Amino acid sequence: MxxxxxxxxxxxxxILIVEDDEINRTILxxxxxxxxxxxxATNGQEALDVLNNEINKISLILLDLIMPVMDGYTFLxxxxxxxxxxxxxxxxLTSEKSAxxxxxxxxxxxxxxxxxxxxxxIKVRVRHLIELYEKTVIIxxxxxxxxxxxxxxxxxxxxxxxxxxxxxxMDLIGINLLNFSILTEIxxxxxxxxxxxxxxxxxxxxxxxxxxxxGRAYDDDFYxxxxxxxxxxxxxxxxxxxxxxxxxxxxxxxxxxIYPRVTLENEINISCDRVIQCAHMIHSQEQTDIKFFDExxxxxxxxxxxxxxxxxxxxxxxxxxxxFQPKFDIKGEKPVVGGAEALVRWIHxxxxxxxxxxxxxxxxxxxxxxxxxxxxxxxxxxxxxDFRKVMKKVPTISVNLSRxxxxxxxxxxxxxxxxxxxxxxxNCINIEVTESAYVSETNHLVEKVKELQDLGxxxxxxxxxxxxxxVYTVVSMPFDVLKLDMVFMRNFNQxxxxxxxxxxxxxxxxxxxxxVVAEGVETSEQYNYLKDNNCDYIQGYYLSKPIPADAFLxxxxxxxxxxx
Amino acid sequence: xxxxxxxxxxNGNYEDALKRMMYDMLISKMLKKFSEGSYLTxxxxxxxxxxxxxxxxxxxxxxxxxxxxxxxxxxDLASELCEKTRGKDxxxxxxxxxxxxxxxxYNKTIQLINEIQ
Numbered sequence: 200m201x202x203x204x205x206x207x208x209x210x211x212x213x214i215l216i217v218e219d220d221e222i223n224r225t226i227l228x229x230x231x232x233x234x235x236x237x238x239x240a241t242n243g244q245e246a247l248d249v250l251n252n253e254i255n256k257i258s259l260i261l262l263d264l265i266m267p268v269m270d271g272y273t274f275l276x277x278x279x280x281x282x283x284x285x286x287x288x289x290x291x292l293t294s295e296k297s298a299x300x301x302x303x304x305x306x307x308x309x310x311x312x313x314x315x316x317x318x319x320x321i322k323v324r325v326r327h328l329i330e331l332y333e334k335t336v337i338i339x340x341x342x343x344x345x346x347x348x349x350x351x352x353x354x355x356x357x358x359x360x361x362x363x364x365x366x367x368x369m370d371l372i373g374i375n376l377l378n379f380s381i382l383t384e385i386x387x388x389x390x391x392x393x394x395x396x397x398x399x400x401x402x403x404x405x406x407x408x409x410x411x412x413x414g415r416a417y418d419d420d421f422y423x424x425x426x427x428x429x430x431x432x433x434x435x436x437x438x439x440x441x442x443x444x445x446x447x448x449x450x451x452x453x454x455x456x457i458y459p460r461v462t463l464e465n466e467i468n469i470s471c472d473r474v475i476q477c478a479h480m481i482h483s484q485e486q487t488d489i490k491f492f493d494e495x496x497x498x499x500x501x502x503x504x505x506x507x508x509x510x511x512x513x514x515x516x517x518x519x520x521x522x523f524q525p526k527f528d529i530k531g532e533k534p535v536v537g538g539a540e541a542l543v544r545w546i547h548x549x550x551x552x553x554x555x556x557x558x559x560x561x562x563x564x565x566x567x568x569x570x571x572x573x574x575x576x577x578x579x580x581x582x583x584x585d586f587r588k589v590m591k592k593v594p595t596i597s598v599n600l601s602r603x604x605x606x607x608x609x610x611x612x613x614x615x616x617x618x619x620x621x622x623x624x625x626n627c628i629n630i631e632v633t634e635s636a637y638v639s640e641t642n643h644l645v646e647k648v649k650e651l652q653d654l655g656x657x658x659x660x661x662x663x664x665x666x667x668x669x670v671y672t673v674v675s676m677p678f679d680v681l682k683l684d685m686v687f688m689r690n691f692n693q694x695x696x697x698x699x700x701x702x703x704x705x706x707x708x709x710x711x712x713x714x715v716v717a718e719g720v721e722t723s724e725q726y727n728y729l730k731d732n733n734c735d736y737i738q739g740y741y742l743s744k745p746i747p748a749d750a751f752l753x754x755x756x757x758x759x760x761x762x763x
Numbered sequence: 764x765x766x767x768x769x770x771x772x773x774n775g776n777y778e779d780a781l782k783r784m785m786y787d788m789l790i791s792k793m794l795k796k797f798s799e800g801s802y803l804t805x806x807x808x809x810x811x812x813x814x815x816x817x818x819x820x821x822x823x824x825x826x827x828x829x830x831x832x833x834x835x836x837x838x839d840l841a842s843e844l845c846e847k848t849r850g851k852d853x854x855x856x857x858x859x860x861x862x863x864x865x866x867x868x869y870n871k872t873i874q875l876i877n878e879i880q
Contacts, residue, residue, distance in 0.1 A: 219824070220824055220827060220828055221796060221800070222793050222796050222797060222800070222828045222831060222832065223827055223828060223831055225789075225792075225793065225796070226783060226784055226789070226793065226831050229784065229785065229789055230783075230785075263827075265820060265823045265824070267820075294823075294826065294827060294830065313827045313830055313831065314779075314783070314827070314830030314831045314833070314838070315783050315831055317782060318782065318783065318785070
């Protein structure tokens with residue numbers, strides 16, 4: 200067998216000929232058997248039996264209409280209603296023009312008239328139909344997202360362009376579920392995928408209702424392109440209803456980024472990215488779950504782009520500056536500096552002071568945060584070395600690590616190398632990790648935290664109480680210090696419940712041999728309450744705002760002198 | 764008698780048949796199958812039982828085969844019987860005249876096929 204034969208054998212498709220007359224069957228087989236494998240059946244019932252056994256083999260059915268036992272019309276009806284075989288392309292063999300409309304209605308795609316026409320005509324019809332079918336299958340396979348059966352991003356954009364050629368303007372909507380990644384961690388992958396499927400079904404229904412299409416980019420990022428609306432609340436309502444019907448207690452909800460009235464003149468792929476970015480900018484505390492794309496958003500995007508572009512230069516030129524927010528030990532008679540949290544500030548040569556709120560979430564999104572965090576870690580080491588030149592006992596400085604940092608290869612080695620490079624010990628620097636990172640990266644993070652704890656580093660859970668706090672977190676997560684989020688102090692005077700919770704939290708953590716830091720302390724009343732309830736440290740404007748290194752040094756040096 | 768001569772005698776269309784079946788060998792094989800088949804049986808039974816639907820089905824099958832074998836006259840006769848019985852519920856004696864003509868042509872064709880060398 201030569202190579203061509205082998206290929207031919209591999210690619211030779213199978214055709215099922217359903218025809219009761221032997222002569223017709225034989226002639227048709229003779230015409231097609233050079234190019235195809237032929238299976239035959241003498242009536243509709245036999246054809247169903249063959250399909251039952253060879254379903255995956257058959258690329259095309261040639262069907263006679265008038266046959267004993269089960270005629271072609273009955274076969275067509277059964278095939279049309281059978282999910283498994285309905286899509287196999289079919290050519291009707293007929294001598295009656297009048298039968299054609301009925302056959303088309305029943306799912307026939309093409310006809311071969313009897314007596315058979317020129318062989319080449321038959322061959323071409325057969326080949327075309329098989330090719331068309333295979334193309335459709337390929338499109339179907341690659342056009343959906345693999346989970347929800349919505350269009351994937353690429354196909355969504357392709358169809359969006361087609362739709363926009365017929366409709367002057369439509370609304371492009373990006374849909375995202377708030378806190379979905381945390382949710383996945385809590386309910387598991389299977390259930391969260393199940394939720395995505397249900398959301399997708401609802402979006403499909405909305406798309407149908409408003410003459411549009413629905414798609415999914417990845418994870419929980421969805422798209423809708425629908426006829427222009429004046430109000431979009433109903434989309435959130437319908438998705439939230441789906442979520443509620445599945446999990447009544449979950450704190451996730453739908454958020455929308457909307458680009459109203461898009462036209463063909465908009466770059467559809469850019470617009471798709473923008474509506475998703477828009478949706479992602481809606482945070483849990485916001486009043487609205489809908490954000491429109493507008494010029495401000497555009498400016499914001501450009502600004503973010505600028506920050507990303509300037510990042511490397513900023514690191515190289517030491518534009519990032521460390522500020523220290525003292526943590527005061529309040530156990531004694533007078534509060535004394537017991538440590539400090541290192542905070543990063545960006546002094547941009549052209550843009551001036553840039554708020555961490557502007558760049559930290561941005562860098563967390565694109566991964567630059569790890570580079571920044573390690574940079575801060577090293578800068579803190581250098582500061583400690585400098586401080587040591589003028590004083591004996593430098594308080595422990597806490598450095599923030601982001602959840603993505605825990606995916607740095609050999610994180611503990613990298614950190615230990617830094618410590619060694621500056622001749623420091625692990626107890627000089629504590630590591631702060633936010634509660635949400637703890638919750639969202641549970642297993643992986645716990646493993647890494649324990650690794651570093653074994654090397655002598657202490658861990659602080661940052662912002663505890665701001666997100667999905669669970670008492671269980673306190674029990675199950677390795678930590679040395681728990682930092683109560685400033686939300687407790689902000690709501691301190693609302694009612695006595697807050698105070699009670701704070702007191703109990705302190706008790707609980709201390710009974711687990713942990714230390715407690717209260718963040719955001721701004722009044723003497725808060726200070727006194729915390730002191731009375733045995734809180735270890737406080738942080739906040741009441742005693743000190745974040746200060747530059749020289750000011751911090753002055754503060755700790757003066758305390759050391761007072762001590763002596 | 765050759766295949767070509769056979770077609771000339773029955774006023775069939777040899778070129779057409781050859782286009783469809785590609786080789787004399789396949790034509791010859793199909794002709795033999797035709798001669799061994801019993802394409803009149805169903806029509807005959809239909810007429811005996813006065814079942815017009817059965818007549819239609821039989822005529823329809825014969826029409827298809829005659830067409831594919833390019834038996835022009837037999838094809839026309841079968842087509843006529845087909846049209847006269849298509850979609851009908853009630854038996855009609857008139858078709859028996861058509862059947863006689865059809866039967867005559869059919870038998871003649873079979874006989875001539877057997878004379879092909």
